[in-house]
Amino acid sequence: MRVAVAGAMGRMGTVACEALRSANEYCCGLARAADPDREIVASLEEVLARKPDVLLDLTTQPASYEISLEAVSRGLCTVVGSSGWSAEQRAALAETAERRGVGALLVPNFSVGAMLMMRFAEAAARFFPDAEIVEMHDAKKKDKPSGTARETASRIEALTGRTTAVHSVRLPGLVAHQEIVFGGFGELLTIRHDSLTRESFVPGMLAAVHAVVSRRGLSIGLDSILQSAP
Amino acid sequence: MRVAVAGAMGRMGTVACEALRSANEYCCGLARAADPDREIVASLEEVLARKPDVLLDLTTQPASYEISLEAVSRGLCTVVGSSGWSAEQRAALAETAERRGVGALLVPNFSVGAMLMMRFAEAAARFFPDAEIVEMHDAKKKDKPSGTARETASRIEALTGRTTAVHSVRLPGLVAHQEIVFGGFGELLTIRHDSLTRESFVPGMLAAVHAVVSRRGLSIGLDSILQSAP
Amino acid sequence: MRVAVAGAMGRMGTVACEALRSANEYCCGLARAADPDREIVASLEEVLARKPDVLLDLTTQPASYEISLEAVSRGLCTVVGSSGWSAEQRAALAETAERRGVGALLVPNFSVGAMLMMRFAEAAARFFPDAEIVEMHDAKKKDKPSGTARETASRIEALTGRTTAVHSVRLPGLVAHQEIVFGGFGELLTIRHDSLTRESFVPGMLAAVHAVVSRRGLSIGLDSILQSAP
Amino acid sequence: MRVAVAGAMGRMGTVACEALRSANEYCCGLARAADPDREIVASLEEVLARKPDVLLDLTTQPASYEISLEAVSRGLCTVVGSSGWSAEQRAALAETAERRGVGALLVPNFSVGAMLMMRFAEAAARFFPDAEIVEMHDAKKKDKPSGTARETASRIEALTGRTTAVHSVRLPGLVAHQEIVFGGFGELLTIRHDSLTRESFVPGMLAAVHAVVSRRGLSIGLDSILQSAP
Numbered sequence: 060m061r062v063a064v065a066g067a068m069g070r071m072g073t074v075a076c077e078a079l080r081s082a083n084e085y086c087c088g089l090a091r092a093a094d095p096d097r098e099i100v101a102s103l104e105e106v107l108a109r110k111p112d113v114l115l116d117l118t119t120q121p122a123s124y125e126i127s128l129e130a131v132s133r134g135l136c137t138v139v140g141s142s143g144w145s146a147e148q149r150a151a152l153a154e155t156a157e158r159r160g161v162g163a164l165l166v167p168n169f170s171v172g173a174m175l176m177m178r179f180a181e182a183a184a185r186f187f188p189d190a191e192i193v194e195m196h197d198a199k200k201k202d203k204p205s206g207t208a209r210e211t212a213s214r215i216e217a218l219t220g221r222t223t224a225v226h227s228v229r230l231p232g233l234v235a236h237q238e239i240v241f242g243g244f245g246e247l248l249t250i251r252h253d254s255l256t257r258e259s260f261v262p263g264m265l266a267a268v269h270a271v272v273s274r275r276g277l278s279i280g281l282d283s284i285l286q287s288a289p
Numbered sequence: 290m291r292v293a294v295a296g297a298m299g300r301m302g303t304v305a306c307e308a309l310r311s312a313n314e315y316c317c318g319l320a321r322a323a324d325p326d327r328e329i330v331a332s333l334e335e336v337l338a339r340k341p342d343v344l345l346d347l348t349t350q351p352a353s354y355e356i357s358l359e360a361v362s363r364g365l366c367t368v369v370g371s372s373g374w375s376a377e378q379r380a381a382l383a384e385t386a387e388r389r390g391v392g393a394l395l396v397p398n399f400s401v402g403a404m405l406m407m408r409f410a411e412a413a414a415r416f417f418p419d420a421e422i423v424e425m426h427d428a429k430k431k432d433k434p435s436g437t438a439r440e441t442a443s444r445i446e447a448l449t450g451r452t453t454a455v456h457s458v459r460l461p462g463l464v465a466h467q468e469i470v471f472g473g474f475g476e477l478l479t480i481r482h483d484s485l486t487r488e489s490f491v492p493g494m495l496a497a498v499h500a501v502v503s504r505r506g507l508s509i510g511l512d513s514i515l516q517s518a519p
Numbered sequence: 520m521r522v523a524v525a526g527a528m529g530r531m532g533t534v535a536c537e538a539l540r541s542a543n544e545y546c547c548g549l550a551r552a553a554d555p556d557r558e559i560v561a562s563l564e565e566v567l568a569r570k571p572d573v574l575l576d577l578t579t580q581p582a583s584y585e586i587s588l589e590a591v592s593r594g595l596c597t598v599v600g601s602s603g604w605s606a607e608q609r610a611a612l613a614e615t616a617e618r619r620g621v622g623a624l625l626v627p628n629f630s631v632g633a634m635l636m637m638r639f640a641e642a643a644a645r646f647f648p649d650a651e652i653v654e655m656h657d658a659k660k661k662d663k664p665s666g667t668a669r670e671t672a673s674r675i676e677a678l679t680g681r682t683t684a685v686h687s688v689r690l691p692g693l694v695a696h697q698e699i700v701f702g703g704f705g706e707l708l709t710i711r712h713d714s715l716t717r718e719s720f721v722p723g724m725l726a727a728v729h730a731v732v733s734r735r736g737l738s739i740g741l742d743s744i745l746q747s748a749p
Numbered sequence: 750m751r752v753a754v755a756g757a758m759g760r761m762g763t764v765a766c767e768a769l770r771s772a773n774e775y776c777c778g779l780a781r782a783a784d785p786d787r788e789i790v791a792s793l794e795e796v797l798a799r800k801p802d803v804l805l806d807l808t809t810q811p812a813s814y815e816i817s818l819e820a821v822s823r824g825l826c827t828v829v830g831s832s833g834w835s836a837e838q839r840a841a842l843a844e845t846a847e848r849r850g851v852g853a854l855l856v857p858n859f860s861v862g863a864m865l866m867m868r869f870a871e872a873a874a875r876f877f878p879d880a881e882i883v884e885m886h887d888a889k890k891k892d893k894p895s896g897t898a899r900e901t902a903s904r905i906e907a908l909t910g911r912t913t914a915v916h917s918v919r920l921p922g923l924v925a926h927q928e929i930v931f932g933g934f935g936e937l938l939t940i941r942h943d944s945l946t947r948e949s950f951v952p953g954m955l956a957a958v959h960a961v962v963s964r965r966g967l968s969i970g971l972d973s974i975l976q977s978a979p
Contacts, residue, residue: 094834142326171416172476179409179480186401186492188514191688193653198702226686228651230702242658242690243490250409251479253923255945259475262416285416421918423883455917458881460932464715465956474845485715486695516946631876632936639869639940646861646952646975689967705949709941710869716935723878745876 061086062268063111065126066118067099068092071140071260075117078261084268086111089126092169097109103129113138113268114267124148131155136274138267140260142167142206153277162274166205167280169263173237174281176252177211180239183248187241195236203227205235291316292498293336295356295391296437297329298322301370301490305347314498316341319356330498331364343368343498354378361393363386366504367508368497372397372436372492380493392504396511398437399493403467406482407441411471413478417471425458425466433457437467521546522728525586526577527559528552531600531720535577538721544728546571549586563589573598574729584608591615591623596734600720600726602627613737622734626741628667629723633697634741635710637671640699643708644675647701653694655688663687667697676689750777752958753801755816756808757789758782761830761950765807769952774958776801779816786834793819803958805830816836821845821853826964828957830950832857832896844965852964856971858897859953863927864971867901870929871940874905877931885918885926892916897927 062079066072067088076097079085083266087109088099097146103126106114114130114137116123123141128148131136132155142154144165156163168174184190194208203214212223212288240247263281270284277283292309297318306327309315317339318329330336333356336344344360344367346353353371360367362385374382374395386393395505398404413421424438434442434455442453465484472478491510500514508514522539526532527548527583540544540683547569548559555590560566565588566574574590574597576583583601590597592615603613604625612721628634644650654668664672670684695714702705723741730744756762756779766787769775777790777799790796793816796804804820806813813831820827822845834842834855846853858864858956874880884898894902894915902913910934925944930937953971960974968974 089456111457161581163294170476172471175413175416175478179405179412182409185403186405189658189690191690193315193686193688195700199692200650203459224688226653226688228653228684228686228700230651230700230707232702232705232707232943232945232949240655240688241402242692243402243489245484245486245691245692246400247477247481247483247485247692248402248405249481249483251477251481253479253922254475255477255922256475258474259922262474306767419920421920423916424916425930428879431832456883456918458883458914458930459917460879460881460930460937462713462715462719462932462935462937463930470885470918470920470923472922475922477920485692489692502830518649530875630936632931632933635873635876635938636868639872642869643865646865657875677806701862703862703949704952705944705946706860707941707943707945708862708865709939709943711937711939711941713937714935715938718931719935722934 060084060113060269061111062113063089063175064108065085065089065114065116067097069117070257072117074258074261075115075264078161080266082265084225085101085212106191107135112136113271115268116140118197120144125224128152128155131159131161132214134159135198136162136271138164138264138271140166140169140264143258149277157276160275161203163277164267164284165279166263166267167275169260169281170254171263171266171285172254172259173207174263174285176237176250177214178238178282179250180211181214181218183241183250186217186259187243187248188219188221190215190223190239190241192223192225193207193228193238193240195233196228196233197233198229200229203229206235211237211239290343290499291341292343292345293317293319293339293341294345294347294373295319298299300487302347304488304491305345305494308495312495316478328488330432337363337365341390342366343501346370350374357393358382361389361391364389364391366392366501367372368394368396368494370396370399370494387506390505393507394497394501394504394514395507395509396497399490399497399511400484401493401496401511401515402482402484402489403437404493404515406445406467406469406480407444408512409480410441410446411444413424413480414448414472417473418451418480420445420453420469420471422453422455423458423468423470424455425460425463427463428459428461430459433459435467440466441469448471457464520544520572520573520729522550522573522575523547523571524551524575524577525549525571529577530717532577532727534718534721535575535724538725543724547581553749567593567595571595573731575724575728576600580604580731587623588612588615591619591621591627594619594621596622596731598624598626598724598731600629610735616735620735622725622731623737624734624744625739626723626727626732629720629727629741630714631723631741631745632714632719633667634723634745636697636699638709638742640671641674641678643710644678645699647678647703647708649681649682650675650699650701652685653688653698653700654685655690655693657693658691660689663689665697670698671697703736713725719730750774750803751801752803753777753779753796753799755779755799755804755806759807760947762807764951765805765954766946767828768955772955774797794971798872802826805954805958806830808835813900815839817853818842818845820900821849823853824849826852826855826961828854828961830856830859830954839967844867847941849963853967854964854974855967855969856956856957857951859950859957859971860944861953861956861971861975862942862949863897864953864975866927866929867904868941868972869940870901871904871908873931873940874908874917877933877938878909878911880913880929880931882913882915883918883930884915885920885923888919888921889921890919893919895927901927901929931937953960
């Protein structure tokens with residue numbers, strides 16, 4: 060498996076390249092400025108010339124849409140690590156991937172732990188309809204509730220029809236934490252996720268890259284590839 | 290739905306009868322001494338005469354085996370809330386239930402929260418093979434680790450081949466708590482169950498009683514009936 | 520030490536009498552209806568005739584004020600377990616206790632754990648001015664935030680001038696829990712109190728009863744007697 | 750206030766120099782190789798020539814003993830951030846600091862949160878003699894229990910005569926966490942410290958540097974300077 064990384068010089072890209080090198084799966088990087096020492100090139104043409112198995116697109120919008128659509132239309136399996144795609148953009152990517160017979164995977168959140176937390180929350184909500192969410196983040200995070208908390212609450216609501224209170228704690232020293240407490244008859248069930256370093260996205264990213272090569276068309280979310288895990 | 294309760298005067302039986310009365314699903318009780326005021330009779334014959342839909346057997350071994358085997362052989366769907374059944378006893382109950390075409394359900398632990406905790410632990414272990422268990426119980430509980438902790442660890446081992454360390458905390462003031470911490474790459478996923486009152490077994494018991502009437506043969510564990518929940 | 524209990528038939532009184540009997544420190548009870556079997560009498564005169572060392576007044580307002588003022592004016596050391604005393608009532612009790620040279624102790628909350636939590640919160644706030652409180656109670660508790668959370672926040676504000684956010688979680692299955700998270704530079708300090716049964720007030724009550732006999736005048740709060748603990 | 754940092758190129762030293770520069774309290778660094786760009790010199794003579802108010806010694810043993818003893822004997826107030834000092838070495842430093850009339854402060858752990866956790870644990874142990882410690886660290890930490898857990902347990906034992914069980918959890922993804930659970934009568938009191946980044950030692954280090962200039966002789970531990978905090 061040889062992986063090319065678009066956005067190789069960014070915050071996530073740097074960590075991804077390092078992880079792929081450790082796994083002996085690094086093909087090359089794509090960035091605005093080429094850097095031969097780190098096998099970083101400046102155009103998709105040069106990436107294609109190196110014949111990677113997968114493109115991992117870690118750029119942000121609007122670059123993300125252009126790069127990944129072009130890669131898929133050239134027949135390259137692509138994992139896109141960006142959020143903020145419109146329905147129209149998703150449809151265009153899906154259509155192109157179908158037509159070319161290659162896999163495309165759009166993953167807003169690579170954290171395996173966050174994905175499992177949400178999956179467990181949905182399973183628990185079938186039995187314990189009463190829940191509240193406490194999400195805790197560094198004081199610098201100004202928006203509240205967090206995206207993950209909103210998605211968790213909306214998944215629970217979709218299943219049970221009930222709204223779930225979300226409490227947002229903002230303190231210096233916190234990183235990124237979420238706890239969902241389900242209250243039942245004389246018992247509590249709590250699911251908690253702590254994301255303590257930015258490297259936490261690496262295992263999900265590697266799983267996505269390995270999964271996309273056997274897919275056709277567009278899949279969305281880590282959930283779609285880890286559904287049928289052993 | 291009309292439910293008869295064997296062991297109606299015991300600790301769990303008392304709570305069960307009360308819960309069934311609240312749900313308007315109480316048929317009668319079975320105990321050593323009859324008590325007409327509470328519709329408690331002293332023989333299985335009298336129970337059968339009242340034509341319950343289900344027998345909920347909350348006696349302990351060895352009474353449990355005799356009562357539930359006899360009930361099933363008389364064609365009565367039965368939920369057994371006891372552990373300590375030998376393989377031979379299980380086989381006998383299974384064979385009788387098959388032959389009579391009625392459902393029998395053997396449930397060592399009625400807590401829905403504990404069942405979900407173990408199910409989630411198995412799911413998480415596929416992605417995070419490193420885990421440790423901290424179980425915390427009242428200082429009066431002398432055995433350690435707890436049965437639930439041992440079962441959790443053995444299920445994780447069956448899936449991953451890895452042993453899971455279990456830490457047993459015993460303090461006054463604790464009731465019954467268990468936490469499984471999964472460690473990944475820069476992230477943690479924690480599943481915690483707190484059982485704070487003895488009433489916590491009621492929802493699982495009601496679910497079992499409702500499920501058994503549409504079963505044939507022997508099923509084991511709450512998991513078997515809640516698997517395909519909506 | 521021989522203790523008389525006013526409000527002996529109430530919820531707290533029943534637990535208190537039992538605890539005092541176990542400690543071999545029960546003198547008698549005071550309730551509306553006498554009960555010779557349990558050494559419960561119906562008037563303060565009869566209580567005084569039995570010469571207790573301390574009166575533990577567990578009645579509620581307005582009875583509480585009358586009973587304890589009368590007891591103190593008769594020279595009996597008194598511990599009052601009630602809230603809702605006006606400034607005027609406190610002043611009258613203080614004046615009477617001073618004049619008679621006996622101890623009176625007004626304790627709104629007997630929980631030693633809650634007292635330590637608040638004391639630690641004040642100490643931590645000197646070093647970590649950023650804190651948030653998460654208090655969690657059974658869904659039946661309609662008022663929010665809880666009294667303890669409000670008192671904790673107001674003590675922190677008195678010290679630091681900062682307001683502390685309070686998050687109130689209400690779920691079935693919860694009992695009474697509070698967590699104060701202090702956020703610092705790359706670190707967190709958390710103080711948590713779980714009150715799981717109503718018996719949790721007993722140790723603080725016994726400490727109050729033992730302390731009041733060596734006091735003169737009015738003291739308020741468990742903090743006042745446990746300040747200089749060994 | 751102008752602070753010189755010995756061990757300026759080390760892991761802690763780098764963070765300390767940065768924090769002091771931000772606080773406008775950086776005088777110079779001391780390291781094996783001088784680096785004029787960062788005002789790092791290679792000898793104590795050059796440090797003294799720049800007339801700092803305090804030396805912060807972040808070297809490790811055996812360098813730590815030599816550097817700080819020499820600094821104190823030359824009349825420079827010194828904060829030493831190292832453990833592993835023998836009783837003889839401590840005595841020599843104390844004697845020299847007394848003789849020269851300057852302050853010396855030996856601080857094995859600069860974390861304010863860890864210090865408060867231990868102080869609270871001692872206070873809680875007076876009321877709740879039953880406690881257990883759960884310390885959780887990254888799987889790379891091979892020694893167990895951690896130094897902080899051992900110190901916490903030994904302080905509780907010194908007060909109560911009871912040994913405190915310590916549970917050591919080692920998992921990838923963990924950083925450095927400790928929880929002390931005190932069990933009482935129907936209640937629990939939990940004190941938890943999470944150290945999530947290496948910067949967490951900075952506030953305690955700054956407090957130590959500010960405190961040492963008004964001391965005479967040797968003081969040990971952050972506790973000694975934060976005792977009488979406002």
